[in-house]
Amino acid sequence: MPETGSPTASADVAIVGAGVVGSTLALALHRHLIEPGARILLVDPRRAPAWQPINDTAAGLRTVAITPASQKFLASLGVWERLPQGAITAFPTLFAYGRSAQEKITFDAADCVGRLSTEPPALGYIVEETALLETLHRCLERVAGEKEPTGNASGRDGTSSVSGSICWSRACFDTLTWPASHPWAQLHLSEAEHPPFAVAASLVIAADGARSRVRHQTELTWIGRSYHQRAVVAIVENREPNLVAIQRFLPRGPLAILPMGQHGMYSNIVWSTNESEADWLETEASASQFLDATHAALHRVNVDGGQHAPYRRFLSQSSYPIDRRSFPVVPSFQRLIPSRTDGRDRWSFPLHFGSATGYDANRVVLVGDAAHVVHPLAGQGVNLGLADAQTLARVLKQAWQTGRDIGDPSVLAVYTRERLPLNTAMLVTLSALRRVFAFPTRTRGLGSTLASSFRGLGMQFIERVAPLRSSVVRIATGEPWL
Structure with missing residues (x-):
């Protein structure tokens, strides 16, 4: 997309995607980073539907x-x-x-x-899932401002900063750029009936699912198959x-x-x-x-x-x-x-499986399904994503407390080194388990026995x-x- 000029606001952390993993990570970062003054932006136009108890006439299927x-x-x-x-x-x-x-x-x-x-x-x-997502969003709304990130507070990089604890933007993520004129990544966002705008972020977290638009705009390679x-x-x-x-x-x-x-x-x-x-x-x-x-x-x-x-x-x-x-x-x-x-x-x-070959690149880090997709046979998908969120929150807390740039490759590499081997091991294990119990599907006799x-x-x-x-x-x- 064409450049929209200088960013109108900045955030230390921008999370794209407010699903279960992205919302949980936002709460974890709020708990660990807000007190020292970090500015967190959550980007997702979706609202969680209202949960209702299951009964004999209706239920949520997820x-x-x-x-x-x-x-x-x-x-x-x-x-x-x-x-x-x-x-x-x-x-x-x-x-x-x-x-x-x-x-x-x-x-x-x-x-x-x-x-x-x-x-x-x-x-x-x-x-x-509806109950979990609604509860997460309610917890976020208690600490988040639902406004566009165009506050007047001055950020460390000279732009206006995201104000309040968490700023939740209901805008849509369009694209990601790395302009030579700015040291941070730049998110380009749009919303109906409003002109497009840009936000500079020291760190962009892709929590936007298996078809992550953020991941697609990085140098990270995705390996997978149906x-x-x-x-x-x-x-x-x-x-x-x-x-x-x-x-x-x-x-x-x-x-x-x-x-x-x-x-x-x-x-x-x-x-x-x-x-x-x-x-x-x-x-x-x-x-x-x-x-x-x-x-x-x-x-x-x-x-x-x-x-x-x-x-x-x-x-x-x-x-x-x-x-x-x-x-x-x-x-x-x-x-x-x-x-x-x-x-x-x-x-x-x-059903498909896949994994990024790395989890961080150029001030972007992947979590949840944006980083890995596994077979549902053991119910591990969301749990791997929550473990990603917990690990990343801890790594960023340690970096923030020691005054380091949270988007620096050396910081993000700590997260990747910890999570990539564990997630890959689970992906391989579940794929192998599926194959073991599916073999042989068409033959009878000695092989089957x-x-x-x-x-x-x-x-x-x-x-x-x-x-x-x-x-x-x-x-x-x-x-x-x-």
Whole structure:
């Protein structure tokens, strides 16, 4: 875009994106940097929709899994206690199984009593995304001014500075430049019925998601690919309460059942599968057919598909024998709950993975999905982003307190060195886990038998060695494992 001239204002930190990660980071920086006088700008035109409790007639279809480590971080910022209790469901147990009686493992918070930070011990929490985002935005609005960053206070760089604690601009981010006449990065913003304007920032934080426009304007390289799959999501009412998180590994992808609502009376279904199967599940199957297919995939129940040939074929391909005597009771469902926003009872999103090869460049740093995208099978996406936010807030606090330039490459390199290896390890682990349980998808005979045997032996080994199982739990929940 053409230059808009000198910036009209400046900020020490500009965060582009007020989703869960960007909003949490803004609160963390407010906690650590505002008292010493840092100027923080948050840029995002979106407002969080109002949360309403789930009931038999309507629900929000999007949820996030929160680990104990992330819960502790949110609590330290005053967010967790402000979440509506009806939007949080703790689960103390995770049961995962595959295609045979040997391929099963149970993780329980009781394995880590005294080592998990939650009380009572929980492996994690299923939180309605709308409630979390609305609570974060309310916390921000308590400390933020909703105004354009054109205050009269004088900044260190000679421009007018963002005034107040946090300035939340509802403008849209357009582009990013590095003019030779100014040492800082320059954000170009626009808003309806107002002329474009520019803000200079010592540090620009990209928290604008997997398709980050900020990242695209840097020298950072993105490596990734599509899984050529989609995750089909639905909210269902359980026949009986259930507080156990369940994951069944099927050849075309995992099927997750996540407890929701007061006492676990509802479940969030997240079914990852190939494109054709996802199309059938989301749009072609009736509500009763979708529930029958889910039961079949969980239980290996013989379901009559009637005269619907694709339905009968789907059930025969999606059912795998299990020995029920070796498995705990998995829930059954009585009806789908439609979305509160558009009335749909199912929706889907494409699955892919990717990572930036570096997290910082030229006064820009990446967090959350702007830096990395992982498969949803372990519910780690948001938690990795929150860990990014926590680490970056700590690094910037240390730099600010010692008088260093927070946009200096040596400062940002500390964050990248800490987070890039950890996030990459998780990305590789989840991709490998997906491949292990998907192999082989088309063959039968010796290859299939060997693959199942190796999976079963590995899961049985973890199941029977309590210290190893405890370590796996602590790693997955973000807790110290040594």
